[in-house]
Amino acid sequence: MTELHLSDERLSAYLDEVDDVAPPGAPELQPHLAQCARCNDRLAALRSAGRLVGAPVVRVTPEVRAQAVAAAVRAAREVEQARKIRWYRRPQVLVGAAAAAAVVVLGLGVAVPLTLSGQSSPSSTAASRIRNSQEHHGSAGLSPAAKGPAAGSIGSTASTAAAVEDLGQVSSMKQVLSRLSEVLTPSFSQALAGSSYNDAVTSRYAGCVATTRAAARAGDYGPGIVASATYQGRASFVMEFWPTASTPQAGKTVVAVTTTNGCKLLARTTT
């Protein structure tokens, strides 16, 4: 029986012309195929299956592609240079409709175990880095309410990016925004002022899970991780988030996301 028909593996490899036992045009395959309807049918079925898998995939728009790549390039730049949280000194990004920046609170589940405690040191928190960045760039927006020493980490290696400001226990988007306003710069506070928020919103931001996991795996919280928090009892991150595929394309947006296993958009503020 086994000699009567060709195996799926031989037929499949024949399609790919790589079977070193029976290379394409092999005398032992072709005569059989020439007279065996069943093997011909099977060959056609395997070929069709392969072509279905190779059928065109829904493509992303050029905008989505450009945004995603830009986020990765930004990540590379910031990882290498330990340059953090750029949009706080670029408020025009926040008001630009096409460049809606978002802040998400990310809750991390058991699949991505992270240690939130013991990571903070006053000299290298996200807030202090932001303040340092402002100084470094001669910005007039340095927060007079800025807490903690301004000992510099700007320009140092990525390892100093390992700690972020902890917002403590927060239970609503309003609290997140208010705590952020306390620890971050005036320009950020201004950007948030006038926002409305909605704790009930649930939808999805593509890329946030990936970004968080990548940050977790890399052992530091950058790029984009602004602060840690305990959001409704769950260890979470507040994150600067560059929109990708599923994000709103207009207006300023601030988002809180938390789940036990990834990201979930809980709240959104818009102006």
Place this chain on the structure above:
Amino acid sequence: MRDDRQESALVDAARCGDTDALEELLLAHYDRVHALCRRMLADADDADDATQETLLSAVRSLSRFDGRSSFGTWIYRIATNACIDECRRRRRRPLVGLDREGTGDGPAPGSDGAFGTITEDPSEVAVRRVDVDAALSTLPLEFRTAVVLRDLCDLAYEEIARVLEVPVGTVRSRIARGRAALADLLEVPWNPPEPQSVKTQLGTEEITT
């Protein structure tokens, strides 16, 4: 297709911190990586996430890229691992709820509507695409990966063997078993497009012109 020397020059520049080169490199490979993730995960959002994870992972580990394989094969490998990780995570968690409960922006995974963007395309090809995504998602992960790398990504058996770190014979067997299972599932009395047009549509814009 991109000239190999030009690409390796881009890789070198990107490794030296040239972000323009890095951007060009990632743009050139984005569609292929996204297609791989989309086919592997059969979910638009998960594919976006996996693609983004792949890009981030690639830029983080670019300094460890040794040039022994092409950059394309290398980033396929990262994407494949990202997809496999995602599939294993799915196995550990229920697929209900997390991202879709009460959102109104998509039904639960597994129903036809989960292929959100596809419903915008009413053509026969789109229907087939849903079929093949659904069928693929029922295959064992090893078979699915091998078939996608071969038939969508057009990698040679040897390249797939390097990506998956298995012998070529194993690759051959997995591809065959994956195609056979798909053929049985889909009962493919279908007149597929010519291979040339398939490859053309999959490719990046420089291919499609």
